[in-house]
Amino acid sequence: MKKLIGLKKTKVAVFISGTGSNLKNLIKFSNKKNSPISINLIISNTKKAKGLKYANQYNIEKKVLNFNNNKINEKKNLDFLIKKEINFICLAGFMKILSKNFIKKFKGKIVNIHPSLLPKYKGLNTHKRALKNKEKFAGCTVHYVTTKLDSGKIILQKKVKIKKKDTVNSLKKKVLKKEHQLYPAAIRKIFS
Ligand code: GRF
Numbered sequence: 303m304k305k306l307i308g309l310k311k312t313k314v315a316v317f318i319s320g321t322g323s324n325l326k327n328l329i330k331f332s333n334k335k336n337s338p339i340s341i342n343l344i345i346s347n348t349k350k351a352k353g354l355k356y357a358n359q360y361n362i363e364k365k366v367l368n369f370n371n372n373k374i375n376e377k378k379n380l381d382f383l384i385k386k387e388i389n390f391i392c393l394a395g396f397m398k399i400l401s402k403n404f405i406k407k408f409k410g411k412i413v414n415i416h417p418s419l420l421p422k423y424k425g426l427n428t429h430k431r432a433l434k435n436k437e438k439f440a441g442c443t444v445h446y447v448t449t450k451l452d453s454g455k456i457i458l459q460k461k462v463k464i465k466k467k468d469t470v471n472s473l474k475k476k477v478l479k480k481e482h483q484l485y486p487a488a489i490r491k492i493f494s
Pocket residue numbers: 318320321322323324325353394395396415416417442478481
């Protein structure tokens with residue numbers, strides 16, 4: 303996408319709704335000297351998101367925005383991101399669907415991490431469905447966000463083997479570990 307000029311890092315907002323382990327991992331990655339991004343903003347749709355604590359921990363601005371999409375909220379949200387000079391958005395466990403117009407305004411500049419080997423298991427409860435279908439592999443995908451849910455161009459994927467004794471929880475843990483490797487690798491790929 304954009305080559306690094308000197309040490310100038312792309313200003314990124316990470317959108318979360320929950321625990322924020324991917325957020326924490328991306329912050330650590332962004333703090334590396336040779337990382338192409340800096341995390342300048344943490345956005346959540348709910349003040350209950352546990353991951354918001356990383357804003358204080360790492361001294362990053364945070365903001366809870368309303369994503370119940372009507373034109374007024376949408377404009378407010380877009381204006382806020384533009385004011386903060388955000389050039390790229392990483393969704394990390396963000397549970398709201400972005401409006402078409404929002405996605406259009408950040409075309410090609412929003413990515414998401416999804417806990418399945420897309421195009422398989424779009425949407426929720428991916429691990430439960432993979433186990434039920436007796437899949438041999440599970441995994442995770444980083445992809446561009448388009449107006450079609452979990453369907454944008456795939457940037458990178460990582461597989462994990464599903465073992466007989468795996469449960470939703472054990473699989474979730476295993477996949478999350480891979481997610482933490484995958485997201486930084488996908489960011490490097492995008493900006494290389
Ligand atoms: C991850 O499994 C991610 O793939 C999915 O939501 C989960 C978020 O986990 N979209 P965390 O909040 O980053 O710990």
